[in-house]
Amino acid sequence: TTRTLAPDTVVFDLIRREKERQMHGLELIASENFVSEQVMQAQGSILTNKYAEGLPGKRYYGGCEIVDQIEQLAIDRVKELFGVEWANVQPHSGAQANAAVMLGILKPGDKILGFDLSHGGHLTHGSPVNFSGKLYQPSFYGVEPETGLIDWEKVKETARREQPKLIICGASAYSRDWNYQALREAADEVGALLLADISHPSGLIAKGLLNSPFEHCHIVTTTTHKTLRGPRGGLIMLGHDFDNPLGLKTPKGEIRSMSSVLDGAVFPGTQGGPLEHVIGAKAVAFGEALSDAYGEYTQQVIRNAQALASAFTERGYKIISGGTDNHLMLIDLRSKGLTGKLAENTLIKADITINKNMVPFDDKSPFVTSGMRIGSAAVTTRGLREADMARIVDFIDQVLMNHDNDTRIGEVRQQVNAMMRDLPLFSV
Numbered sequence: 001t002t003r004t005l006a007p008d009t010v011v012f013d014l015i016r017r018e019k020e021r022q023m024h025g026l027e028l029i030a031s032e033n034f035v036s037e038q039v040m041q042a043q044g045s046i047l048t049n050k051y052a053e054g055l056p057g058k059r060y061y062g063g064c065e066i067v068d069q070i071e072q073l074a075i076d077r078v079k080e081l082f083g084v085e086w087a088n089v090q091p092h093s094g095a096q097a098n099a100a101v102m103l104g105i106l107k108p109g110d111k112i113l114g115f116d117l118s119h120g121g122h123l124t125h126g127s128p129v130n131f132s133g134k135l136y137q138p139s140f141y142g143v144e145p146e147t148g149l150i151d152w153e154k155v156k157e158t159a160r161r162e163q164p165k166l167i168i169c170g171a172s173a174y175s176r177d178w179n180y181q182a183l184r185e186a187a188d189e190v191g192a193l194l195l196a197d198i199s200h201p202s203g204l205i206a207k208g209l210l211n212s213p214f215e216h217c218h219i220v221t222t223t224t225h226k227t228l229r230g231p232r233g234g235l236i237m238l239g240h241d242f243d244n245p246l247g248l249k250t251p252k253g254e255i256r257s258m259s260s261v262l263d264g265a266v267f268p269g270t271q272g273g274p275l276e277h278v279i280g281a282k283a284v285a286f287g288e289a290l291s292d293a294y295g296e297y298t299q300q301v302i303r304n305a306q307a308l309a310s311a312f313t314e315r316g317y318k319i320i321s322g323g324t325d326n327h328l329m330l331i332d333l334r335s336k337g338l339t340g341k342l343a344e345n346t347l348i349k350a351d352i353t354i355n356k357n358m359v360p361f362d363d364k365s366p367f368v369t370s371g372m373r374i375g376s377a378a379v380t381t382r383g384l385r386e387a388d389m390a391r392i393v394d395f396i397d398q399v400l401m402n403h404d405n406d407t408r409i410g411e412v413r414q415q416v417n418a419m420m421r422d423l424p425l426f427s428v
């Protein structure tokens, strides 16, 4: 039986080693963060044992009275956090949230318009290798070559030309804020719905530090594990519920609201049983995000990103769009004669984790790339501040400028480890 099983030393030894890696390394991957101990406790709890297909109060399984309260708490807290009318907290991930939205509001073959993957967009916004580009007909808008910024009038022109049913905004590597109002004008002109995928900056948006999408975007999706600092997962929100434009009806002949279309698109549309242990952890994280301490954290995330951006600029690195409004930046390494692949593989030798990334109009393949993406969310959770950002840029510059000198890289690694060793891994 389970009780007599020997401890799995193999897996737990690997987890211990991964914890060591996280402790002594410098984590600059823009999509990562460190959750609190209580988020991990909820996620690692007995809630994983429970089946709960359906929604709180409307389940297809018995014994859901307690998980109903947990899921309802997650819903209530996220509604308060973002000031929205409706939320579904069940999507297993950001990709699942986007899949559910598209299943709910589109028919196969419908046209969609998203932000170009190679300019900073996400796979699920129409990439040909993803369901979104296989099931639907994608077209893309991008940034301007001279400025690295999106020209909102050009997005409107593209929408007029392409006549999409859905316009998607949001990105994985765009360091500037979004003009949701202009995008809504583009959507209204062609009768499209507007989806904002705020996976990256959602924590900063929750605390009012960036433009709010809720007034202008029909539907908003996000992951819960980036700046929001919750467990890995997804989430769908509606600022205001509305009648679905497809005119879908309930079995009783009533027009279905968008919230009911989306609930059905999550389950049974794209998922089976919700992960109630993850939803419990989401509830804990949303509770944390409601606190003033989290508000201070998000302000520090932006201050740290700006400190990183100015230190890189001082050292002659080219930041796409010239700076950042959020937690991340994309650096074009071509002026330094380096590739993203070389940067990623060399920095890891100094225990610095970044990711290679295409830059707009990149002439290299996605496996090589000309850029690196850097984010401040995780290092800010570790407690680092502006002065530390200048040191981090110094470490990165030393490694990249001496990429074939393992002795120098080893020296930087020792400094990195000394900086990180005593900083707590958890957010609270």
Ligand code: PLP
Pocket (backbone or CB within 6 Å): 031, 092, 093, 094, 095, 096, 121, 122, 124, 170, 171, 172, 197, 198, 199, 200, 223, 233, 234
């Ligand atoms: N949307 C955006 C904008 C993202 O950046 C990401 C993740 O990087 C996702 C969706 C997908 O999230 P997940 O990895 O949880 O499926």
